[in-house]
Amino acid sequence: MAPRIPWNLLRLTFFTKKDCSLCQTAAINAVGWRLSETGNKAQYKTIDIFEPGNEKWHDAYVFDVPVLHIENENEPSKILKLMHRFTGEEIGAKVQELGFGYPPLKTFKEAKEETRPREGEDRDYITIDTVSDNWRESKTPAPSRKGEVKDHKKGPNKNKKAGPEK
Secondary structure, eight states: OOOOBOGGGEEEEEEEOTTOHHHHHHHHHHHHHHHHHHTTOSEEEEEETTSTTOHHHHHHHTTTOSEEEEEETTEEEEEEEEESSOOHHHHHHHHHHTTBSOOOOOOHHHHHHHHSOOTTOOOSEEEEETTTTEEEEEOSOOOSBTTBEEETTTEEETTSOSSOOO
């Protein structure tokens, strides 16, 4: 699998105009997606197509605002566009087309196969941190039932309560 492109190379350019309620909603979606998904690392620029010097964009998008250009800074010739109404999910899908984002998640079956102890391995259990995709082994057995601790070699110990020792 190819490595993902760093967020700081993602360039989002938002084309808008004054007094456009559709533009306001789209801007909220674009900025919200940028903050939540990239941690504010992606480049973001707003262009009002009616401002002086933006005649090129006015001619191109006067009937289409809001428009969002999504591009990789290293490949400026490949620009993906979203127009009119778009959601954060649609932005995320376009961004992934360019190679940004997170690698595809493993299926439950794939993760389960990887966590099986190999022959000769002695593990109590494995936890998977699904947010950061970190794997860690735990040598402390999990409580088997409420209020009891299971010693994996001896079985449940009903006299020993789970929690801090006194």
